[in-house]
Amino acid sequence: MLTEISDIEKAGIRIKDRLFISPRCNIIMPYHKLLDKLYEEAKGPGKIGTTGRGIGPVYADKVSYNGIRIADLLDSEVFSEKLQTQLRVKNKILKALGAKPLSQSQIERDFAKYRTRIKPFVSETFSILNDAYDKKKNILMEGAQGVFLDNDFGTYPYVTASNVISGSASSGAGIAPAKVRSVIGVTKAYTTRVGAGPFPTELTNKLGDKLQTGGLEFGATTGRKRRCGWLDLELIRFAAKINGFTEICITKLDVLDNFPKIKICTHYRLNGRRIKYEDCDLKTLEKAKPVYKTYKGWMKSIKDAKNFRDLPKEAQIYLRDIEKMVGVEITYVSTGVKRNEIIKI
Incomplete structure (x- = not known):
């Protein structure tokens, strides 16, 4: 620090x-x-x-x-x-x-x-934050790690030591839960993980390498290569529920620009039946089989897109299906590495 x-x-x-x-x-x-x-x-x-x-x-x-x-x-x-x-x-x-x-x-x-x-x-930050709230100032809080590193609701023991879901903002910052107006869920257009632990949609082939290289996927703390895989909506749905997402931001959509086919995991199955993330212990999650829906890729750069209509039709379909299957509106999409390469929908 x-x-x-x-x-x-x-x-x-x-x-x-x-x-x-x-x-x-x-x-x-x-x-x-x-x-x-x-x-x-x-x-x-x-x-x-x-x-x-x-x-x-x-x-x-x-x-x-x-x-x-x-x-x-x-x-x-x-x-x-x-x-x-x-x-x-x-x-x-x-x-x-x-x-x-x-x-x-x-x-x-x-x-x-x-x-x-x-x-x-x-x-004393308690007074600073609550005084700001009383004066109707905007307060932005950022989660320290991803949802599935949460000590209670993540893929234990492959987690961090603290609670990182949105409810923890109240205990961590000293702001009453009722004062939180919106919770923005942020997810990449694909899934990544650093270190060991279950990863149902992991790609351990050239496609995974392509995501890792294109997304410059290295751990922010350790510099280790991130494991990469297709977007996992079973996880996103759980994250949306437990955090109370009011909207979603999709990042790194541009990393998928050169994929002729793109997949989304819609749910898991094991032993012939559908299973949910919240019903899985570690052993079950390691055995879970992702069920995929395949999409046609857009095969062109989206970095110059300024609004949703500028995106290729295939990219629009991809995003709208995520919204439908998660049940939360997507309000932001990043189309490149620069600060201004982001679309507000």
């Missing part, structure tokens, strides 16, 4: 009084990253493909009352006391897993620098 702040400031963008960090935020400590990697290595063939950034361990500490928060960092005495307590436990675990223990004095020196740098941005 401090690197991002520096990069933005170097670009000449003022962020003072524009960036606010909640004092309630839990801090990813050096031992969290180490433990994340050590836990993953210890699982052997049962690895889940963690990013190794310490997310799981910091959330584990949060819910087990062992977290160190931004508010603690700002008080050097409190920070030192809490760090001492945690290192009593964490260094024993690190040693048991074959790693060297961490030095409290070194961590305190490092975090003293962070304290100085971050302090100007720390502010």
Whole structure:
């Protein structure tokens, strides 16, 4: 985060009084990253493909009352006391897993620098957001990860440590659920996944490679190649229901420009019967067979399209069928990588 702040400031963008960090935020400590990697290595063939950034361990500490928060960092005495307590436990675990223990004095020196740098941005965000709402200002919140990385409703254990569905915005930001007016679901025109986990529509052939290359599909955090497959409407329908989508934005439609045939997964079947995502455990989802509807591709660039009517007929049919099968209106479609290459329907 401090690197991002520096990069933005170097670009000449003022962020003072524009960036606010909640004092309630839990801090990813050096031992969290180490433990994340050590836990993953210890699982052997049962690895889940963690990013190794310490997310799981910091959330584990949060819910087990062992977290160190931004508010603690700002008080050097409190920070030192809490760090001492945690290192009593964490260094024993690190040693048991074959790693060297961490030095409290070194961590305190490092975090003293962070304290100085971050302090100007720390502010109680609850008041900021609710005051903005009371003044009828627009508030835009963005989900941290995709729906199916949600800790409860995603493809557990191949998920993230937190809840990322729209309802989590209330608990995360401190905004009452009734105050949320609209929920925009964002999905690519095809499906991707980083790391391990079930992926019913995955294409492990040249078509998958074509999607990966054309869409520049690399993980934002790790740089790993994303797995790619056809659009999965079984997942989109579930996502629309659990999040309460009021509208949908389809991104990367242009990646499909050079596909003579395009498929959409309409639903799953297993052992001769139709099954829903919400009824699947991990083992069942891995066995589920996607049922496809095939579409004729448009085989031309759509990047110059300015409105829905400018899109090729085949692309219009593709989008309208998504709307019908999901039951939510598509209001935005991206047709290229530039900011202005987007259509509002």
